[in-house]
Structures are given as C-alpha cells and as structure tokens.
Amino acid sequence: MLMLALRTLRSRWTAFIGSFVALALGVGLIAVMGLALASSLDAPERAPERFAAAPVVVKGQDTLHVPTPIGDRTQRLAQPRPVPAGTVAALRKLGRVTEDRTFVVRGDLVGHPWSTAAFAPYELTAGRAPRAADEVVATGDRTAVGQRLRTGRGVVRVVGTASAVGARGFENALFYTDARAAALSPVSTQLVVEADAATVRRAVGDRARVLTGDERRLADADPGRDAEALTTLNALFGTAGGVSGFVSVFVVASTFAFAVAQRRREFGLLRTAGATPGQIRRTVLTEALLVGGPASAVGCALGAYAAPWLAERVVDGGLAPAWFAIGDHVWPYHLAFWTGLSVALCGAVAASWRAGRTAPAQALREAAVDERALTRGRLLCGAALLITAAVTVTLTLLTDPGDLLHRKTYVSRPMLLITATALLSPALVRPLTRILIPCGVLVRSNAGAAVRRTAAVAAPVLITVALTGSLLGATATLNAARATEARERTVADFVLTSPAGFAPDTLRRLRALPGTEVSATASSAVYVLEEGVALIKSEARAADPGALAATVRLPLSAGRVTDLDDDSIIVNEEWARHEVGRRVTVWLGDGTRRSLRIAAVMPVGTGDNGVYVTPANARGAAVDRVEVKGGSAAALRRALGATDVSVLTRDEWLRTAYPTGTLTDADEKTRLGFLLVLGIALLYSGISLANTLLMATSDRRREFASLRLAGATTGQVLRLVAAEALVVVAVGALLGLLVTTLDLTGIRGALHLQSARSPIRLPWPELAATTGACALLAVISAVLPAAHALHRKTSLP
Template identity: 35%
Template sequence: MLRLSWTTFTDRWALFLGAILTVCLGVALVQSSLLVLVSAATAGGEVTEAITLLAMTLGISAFLAVFIVSSTFAFTVAQRRRDLALLRLTGAARGQVRRLLLSEALLLGLLGTAAGVPLGLPVMRLQTWLLHDLGFVPAAFTPRWQDWILAVSAGTGTGVALIGVLAASRRAAKVRPLEALRETGAATRVMTAVRWFFGVLFLAGAVAMATVAAFAPPEGAVPLAINTALASAVALTALSPLVVPLAGRVAGLLLRGPLGRLAQANLRDGVRRSASTAAPLIVLVALLVAQAGTLATIAGGADLERRADIRGDLVVTTTGPSDLDTADTVHTGGVVSPESRVPITVVTRDEDGTETDEALAKVVDPGAYAAIHTRGPASGSLAALTGDTIAVADGSGALGDVVTARIGGSERNLRVVAVMPESLSGGVDFLLPSGVVPAGLLAAAPTESIVRLAPGAGPATVTTRGTVTTVDDWIATTGAAEQQTGTGIMTVLMGLSGLYALLAVINAVVIAAADRRREFAVARVTGLTRGQVVRAAVLESGLVTAIGLVLGGLAASATLAGISSAAARISGQAVLVVPWTLIAVVVLGAFLVVGVTSAVTALSATRPNPVSLTGAA
C-alpha cells in the first residue's frame, strides 16, 4: 500500500502539496508554541501572563492544525472520487481503499513533519521576538531546544494527518463505485449525517458558551471568546453546504450576463468545493473579529466603568505619597484620595490546599477612597480597613478570612474586612491601610492622588505637587495603555495562527482549481475565451469568499453578544465595540487574496490546449 500511495502522490502531487504544507505549518506552530511555553514555565520570574497567552496560543494552534488538515484531506479525497471508484471496480475492497488513503496520509504526515521541524525554529524565534517586543517576557528570556520535541512533532504531524483522513476514508470506502463514476447517490451527498451531528453539536456548544459568558467574570472573557468563536466556526463550517445553494440563488438575482450565470451555476454545482474553500475563511474571520471585538469591548466597558466610578477633577502623580495632606484638603475645600501601588504576595490556605497570589495592592485612606469612588464593596465595609486588615477583589477571598501577606519582605496575617465587586478595569486585587506597609516600600511606591475640588476652586494649589492631569485625561491615558496591551495579546494569540489560516484559504483555492482543467476546457470549446473563463472563476471565488465572510461574521457575532452582555452586567452600562477597521481590512484582504489566487490558478489551469483536455476521459 505504501508503494501504491507513493505512486499516487507522484502522479497527483498538485493535490497533495497543499496537504503537506498544512501539516508542515501545523507542526511548526505547535512545536514553537510548546517549546516557548515550557521554557517560560521553567524560567521563573514575572512571566505568568506570558504562560497564559502561550497556553492559549498552543490550544489555538492545535485546533487550527486539526481543523485545517482535516478539511484539506476531506476535500482532497472528495476530488478523487472517480479514481477511487475505478479502484473499487478493478477489485479493490473497501478496507483496501481505506488503507490506501491512510497510507497516503502517513506519507504526507511524515513529509510534513520533516519540513515542519526545521521550520519551527524560525517560527519560535519570531514568536519569542513578539513576546519580547510586546513586553510579556523579560529581555533575557530565551526559549530552549528540547530533544523530546522531535517525538512530539512527529506524533503531531502523523497523528493530525491520520486523524484528518480517517473520516474521509470511511466515507470514500462506503460510496458505491458506479455512483461515484456517475456522480449520483451518496457520492453527491454533501450534508452527511456526520456533518449534521457535528454542526448541531458545536452550534449548541457555542450558544451555551455565549450564554455562560454573559455571567462570567472578566478574567474568563478572553478564553470564553476564543472557545465560542471556535465552536461557532466549526458549526457553521459543517452546516455551510446548506448556505451555498441559497447564496447561488441570491447571486442569480444580482448577476447578469453569461459570466455571471456561469459563476452562479458553478457555485450551485460545486457545493462541496465551495464549502471546503470557505471553511478556513470562516475560522479566520471568526477568530480575528471575535478576539479583537472581545478585547475592545472589555476596554470600552472599563473606560465607562472608571468614568462612572471616580468623582474627581484632578490626578496628581508622584513617587511615594504626595504632600497633599489634610491642610490641602481643607484649603481646596474638596477631597484628596492618595492611592499608592505596592507589590504583594498573598497566601491563602483552605481545605483544598495553599494558593499563592502575586499581585499589586493599593494603599489607601478608607474614608477618602470611599468619598472619591462610587463603587463600594460587594460585602463588608471599607470603614473597617484599619490595622491588620485587607480588602480583596471578588474571587480572591471571603469576608472574615485570614490571609498571610508578604509585603516588602515582612509577613503579616490580615483579616478580610471587605470584598470589592468584580470589575472590567482590572487594576489592583487588594486594598491595604497604610499601617501594614513598611515606610521604605511606601516611599518608593508610584502614587496617584485623586483630587476633587470644591465648586469654583482651581488647580493652582496642587500644580507644584507632582505631575497633574485631569481625571478625564488620566482615564483616557489608562484606557489607551490597556488597549495597547490588548493589541499585544491579540498579536500573540492570532499573529502566526491567523497567517496559518490565511495560507489554508489560499491552499483550498489552489486545490479547488487543480481538478477543474477539463471543466474549464469544456467551457472554452463551447465558445468562451480564456479570459472569460478566468473572470468567471474569479467571480465564483468572490461569491465563495462572501459566504465565508458572512458565516465567519455570524460566528464572531455569537461571541460578541455574550461578551457585551457580560460587560453590561459588570459595568452597569450597555457596551459593544465592533472592530470596524479590522473588519474592513479582513474583508478587503480576503477578496484580494482569494481573487488573485483564483486568477493565477485559473490561468494555470487554462494554459493547455482545451481540445487535448476535453478529449481525455
């Protein structure tokens, strides 16, 4: 079987080249993400955020590898229905057909792995550079090569290839050979029972996760967004053959002339081809738009939350506590709330074990803090924040708990007297009274003193006390910094993975055109010129691109609906930020890339003399 598989590969290399490329890129992405993740996990230091990002990146890479390779192999097998039918007619049993396809997948997996392992090294360097440039890892961080990654990469490449072709091989073996030759019966059925099952299953999962997202805490927003987008993309990819005929009818109302009618007919006749081409585009759009929209909505909700929370006019930034004391407060006729940020390590012990949380704490004056901020504790009271006490964020402890806190090298047992409500703006996890913080640590701590002036008072009394800005400008600057961080997260999560999905789109277009030489030749001998055939192919690809964009947008919408509900629940205000700029770039880029690829492949497919192709059976 391996010899026959190799012969098939050499004869139909154009179909298999794309499959090798997808396996190669999948192996490179998974290998790179895993090596950087393991190196970050063993490096120590402040790389917790990087570890979380890399774990999510690894999950996305693994999903894309399985999804894209599976859809590529399924499409490749579908393109070879007639070849497999001839094998069956010459005596090959169903089991032999399956073994042939699995042997081909094994060969392609090995070839893809052999190319993917060395490619993973520059991908790892690129991924590390991104983490360095965006500040998620220290400058000294360098991922280390691990010999065991060779076994993991080999298992990934061959495993993904075999899994990808397994379902397709079963379907191919079940089709009766005469039905495949005549293009009738089960050979032409695209919406199989398996497609219905997984489509409905993942659609239900996406709805469930979008519903859960509406009640999830902010820190669960990004993982839920990714999972909802992935589930929606899989569901709509499985159900996309239902949309292609409808799109064909819509196209028939809009398109006029022979080329438009030809593109419409090809779209409706090639349902499997159109659905397979749209599949990676659905995933690409769903992930990019959902991720960007989630981060932008959280940032927008955090901005609204801060503006509703702070009742102040000015922010004075200093190193260490400012000298805006009680006399200044009386002089201005308003309120001054100094808020210093210090590192803290909180150790919580319960029946489940010990949990250590390294974070930032705000050192505040309870009365002034309550006067400036409208969002009070969800339980407990800030008035009790004196002595050996602490206020914690929701989910970091319960009222009355005693936690061990390490602050500036000293360790103290602090009682939880208040639990602050969940917040989109993040910020600090703990509030401390000044008495529990060593004076040396407090003197070097960055401090923002929020000042509320009396009616008619001006900022003159505080202009010499530090860097002074208005509350509105301070909130805008803070939001811009968070938006920049969100962009960095988006780049790390989707930078290389998005490129992988885009290459899969190009690969699908190439595979689709590779088997259409005779179809294009028939169109030319019936009177169409070569240019007209190419334009019809480009027009058809534009319709397929529109299908992928619309379905990908629907998948992203499910995610954004859940995140918007969560942001509205937490901030108390309706908020939804749609990344229109990114959407415009994705839409224009998709039409451009698919259109150019379709034109180039159609030109290549129509280069031979049409009579020589139409005469070949």
C-alpha cells in the same frame, strides 16, 4: 496498494502538493511553539547583582506564611517588614552595618544610598561621590556630570557617574548621600553586615532572613522577575501554541479531506473496476503516509529554523528577558511530527470513508454535483460540538460567569464554535450563496453545486475572521466594560499620579488649596484564607473614607463608603464572606493579622473592584494617586512645584489608564503578544486559503474548456472565477462573523451577571482588513491558475 499509491502520487502530484505544503507548514508551526514553550520552562540561575561583593545580607520578612491543614500557604508581602530595631542593634556589635534603602525616583529610575554602591561593586567613571542633599551619582550612559534632573524627589545635580564592575548595567539608579536617602526612604528592609555569617545567623534567629552566596540575589530589586518572566512566557507561548495548533490541525484536516473529495470520480472508476471499499481506504491511507511522513519531517526542519528567529523577535520586543533562547529539546519535534502525521491520516481516512462505502454508479453520479455534502457523521459531530459549546457556556454563566472573562477562556472557547460551524458549513453554503447573489445565475449555481469545494475554501476564511473577531472583540468589549466602570466610579476633576510616590509636604500643599477636595490613595494588598486552605491576595487601596466618598462613586451592592474606618474593610462579592457587618480575618500588606468588620460590599465587575482599607491598615504603603475635585490645573501644578507628578483631567486619565481600543491603543507588549498569537495563525490560514484555491481551480480545467466551447471569452471566464472566489470569501466571512457574535454574546452575558455594563464591541476595522486581505489573496490564487489552465489545451471526455 503501495505501487498504486506511488503511481497515483506521481501522476497527480499537483493535487498532492497542496496537502504537502499545508501539512509541512502546520507541523512547522507546532514545532516552533513547542520549542518556544519548552525553552520557557527553565531560567538560568541568576547571580547576585547589587550585593555581589557583600559578605552577608540580612533581609526583613517579605513573605507571609499561613499554616493550614494541608501545609503552609505563602504569599509575597506587598509591604515587606523592616529588620527589627533590636536585631539591628545586636548586629552592630558584630561588625559594620550598612542599611540599604531603595525607592522609586522616576519611572524605571531608582534611588539608593551611596554607601551601598561598594557592594555591587560600583566604581566611579567620572566625577565624585555625592556630598549634598541635591547631589547624585548616576549609572549608565544616559546622564553626564553637571546635568540637572527633575525627578519625583525634586531637582538633583549629577556630580558623578558609575558603572558596575564586571557586570552589564542591570539598573538605572541614582545614588544619594546616606542622609538624603534616609530622609526620602525612612524604612530600611535590608542591610549588609560585615561579619561572620554563622555569627550573624545566631544573632538574627528567625526574626529576619540571612542571605549569603547565591542567595544574595534575593536582595536585588524584583528577585522574582525571572519566575514572573517564565510565567508570562509560558502563558504567551501556551496560548499561541494552542491557537496555532488548533489552526494547523483544522486547516490540515480540511485540506486533506478536500484533496480526497476531489478524487470521487477516480474512486467511482475504481469501484466500477472491482475495487473493494477496503482497498480504496488502504490506498488513500498509504498515500497519506507517503505524503504525511516527508511533509512532517520538512515541517520539523522548518520549525528548527524558525524557532530561534521567533526567540529573537520576542526578546527585541520586550516580551521575553534577554537570556531567553531556544534550548536543545527533542519532545517538541516528536509532538509536531506525530501530530501532523496523525492529522493527515485521520483527515484522509475520514474523507475516503464515504467514497469507499458508495456503490460504483452512485460515486460516478456524485462526482459532478455535491448532492449530499453534509454526511450523517459530519452532521452528528458538528451538532455535538455546537451543543457542547452552548451547554458549557450556559453552565459557566450559571456557576462562574467571571471565568468567561479570563484570557485563557476567551482565547480557547471560540475553537469549539469554529469547528462546529466548519463541520455544518455545507448545509449553510447554498442559503448563503442565494442571499449573497440574488442575481448572477452562473456564479450562484457553481458555488451552490460545488458545496464541498466552497466549504473547503471558506474554511480558512472562517477561522481567520472568527479568530480575529473573537479575540480582538473580547478584548475590546472587556476594555470598554472596564472603561465604563472607571468612568462611573471617578467623579474627581483631576487625577494626579506619581510612580515615585507623593512626599508628605506635597500632600499638605495640595490639601491646602482652597475650594478643593483631595483624596490621596495608596496601593497595598490584603490576604484572606478562603475555605481554610487557599490564601488569596486581593489588591487594595488605602484611602480616607470622607475624601474617598467625595471623589469616587464606588459601585456598592450593600453598605456605605463613609462606614469605613480603622476597624473595617470594603470587599467585593467575590469574597467567600461578603455580608455587611460580618467580621473577617485578614492579613494586611505587611503581614499583620487583623479581624475587620465588613463596612460595604461591591459587585465583582470586571475584576477592578478590589478592596478598600484606611491608611492605618496599610502602613508603609506610599501614596501613588491623588484625586482632586475642584480647583484648576494651574493651581495644582503650582502646588506640586518641581516634581514630575502627572496632572491629568478626568477624561485624559480615563483615556490613558483605560484604553477602549484593541491593538491601536494597547501598550507595546500587549500589541506584540496579540500579533504573536493572531499573526502567526492568521498568516498560516492565509497561506492555506491560497493553497486550497490553487488545488480547487487547477482541478477545473475541463469546466473552463466547456465554458470556452460554449462561447465564453477568456476575460469572462476569469471574471467568473474571481466572482466565485469573492463569494466564497463572503461565505467564510459571514460564518466567521456569526461565530464572533455568538462568542461575544456569551462574554456580554457574563459581564451583565458581574454587574458590568458594556455593549458588544466588534473590531470592524480589523475584520474589514482581514476580510479584504482574504478576498485579495483568494482572487489572485483563483485567477492565476485559471489563466494558466485556459492557455493549455484540455481535451473533453
């Protein structure tokens, strides 16, 4: 068997080169994603930044701990608690105490008191320290001494610049005088104590947290950003790896199956010569091992080369932190190698099973025309997958429709439909070719007779179109549903936003404008213990009930907005307890435990229907959005004065906050994430399409020679090949569109059950571009080898 397999590989190397390329690329794709995922599991230990030179840092409680029967449950507080005043007084007796105040100035620009600059330590590189309320020292090289900056805290003048000693710039900051910082941020949640750490711990007790050594990094801004970055990277590479793995396994199996199916005439001759079915299967298995082993090894080498390049791209695109790099991991190579080899063996053996079972005469007869392309095993597997997809969607719609709206779900769910459709595609090829080609007998006959070839070439197009339509269509449909919710909910004429928050005097000026209704809301959070064991965080907005009712039309399923008061809360139907009038025990954003009455209930919607409380139940939350009904933009800007508050009309704010497009309107990180998930998989599918067409066209030399003998010119033959390629692409595109429509119908049903309205949004521009690219690639990949074959002399049997 080994010698026969080696001779077959040597004599039919052109037929096996396609399988080799497909497998090497597939293994390389799996290796790249495995290496990226493995490297995102661990982050380097981050050293303290702002307080690297501080002896002891005391931080107020910023974590909520709730005891349960199975242990404490924790959540990060939306509004960390300040260090108690009594504790601060006790610490002042031990040594010098410097209170830290950090607040948003504008965008990613933060403010600090100048007294804390020495703990980084920062050193002046130009100018002097601030002395007046409108003077600041700036970090970085984006500002210069003497420059005036317009911020959400007013206009300030840069009197000095500073940089951190021995460290790269880790923040964009403005340092104010201590008095001005205290006025802008009255609450201090952490402080530096210049005293012995043990003495400080005894004075603090359990009323706050004492940080020394490497733990001082927990006092830096967003200390959990590395953990959040890891979570984001894991989700990104996990999703991309799942999609890429599915595409590569799907394409490799299809390519190997087609390569074996092309050799039915050869199998028929072997059976006529006395070969047993077992000998044929062992021969094919040996060939798959001889091709799969080296191809998998080459794929691992490609993965080792491409993984660092991918890491650089995601860092440059802002999808990963600067420290991210590919580590020294071995298991991704094992995963990729053995997966590729297993897929090659399974694809080859499954395809050769039927050839080994058929009688010699039957094998020779079926070598010319595909009479039974859809075998019983393929039909059963395809039907089982199709039924599984239908049953799982139905059960999810009946039990938890919101699960269909999660990204992991709508990314992975189309794969069942794609595989089922691909398995059943031979039964659909002939009907589709008749629909697509009502005339053109020769093209229709060729595509309909060679069902296996048509299905194999259409498979990459199917997966390309289906993935593009399902992923981008799901995003567009969900975005449209969110935009519809926001449009129906927002009745204000203007929406004002400021990441730095609104100062009290700014709010007073806005409320004093005649003929306006002003609703100021703050972002906070509420925590509830579900079923006694799960501590759930819900995003909350704090608002005055009367002003909220005038500027927002909340989608209520029960209760009234005006019933909201300091003793009540508005929840949504996702809460385990959501009956109007019932009391629920919650923890507010600062960790305060309260028992509140449910004043109203909202439907779940797309997930943006959170929780509403009054400002009394969101102490410490800064107003970050103001909705205004009535008035004019000019009057609002005059009232705002020299601040950088964004003033948008209702329609402008909706377009900005709730884009309804797919990739064109998405932010840069979202766009890069989609390109990573889709781009790699679709590029591989395109290469596989060209590869499969090259294999299929190169095997038709005798057919082309017969057409030439029958009187067809070279141009006619090439036009015939191009037309067949376009028909195959159209078949794959229609099947992909079918999968997309079925998948988006499930999402549309979930939205309807969640009381959210949105039509199915098919990404027509992206689908047209994808199909057009496949068509161009298919024509080139079919015509070039056909032209080469026509220039070679081929003997007819």
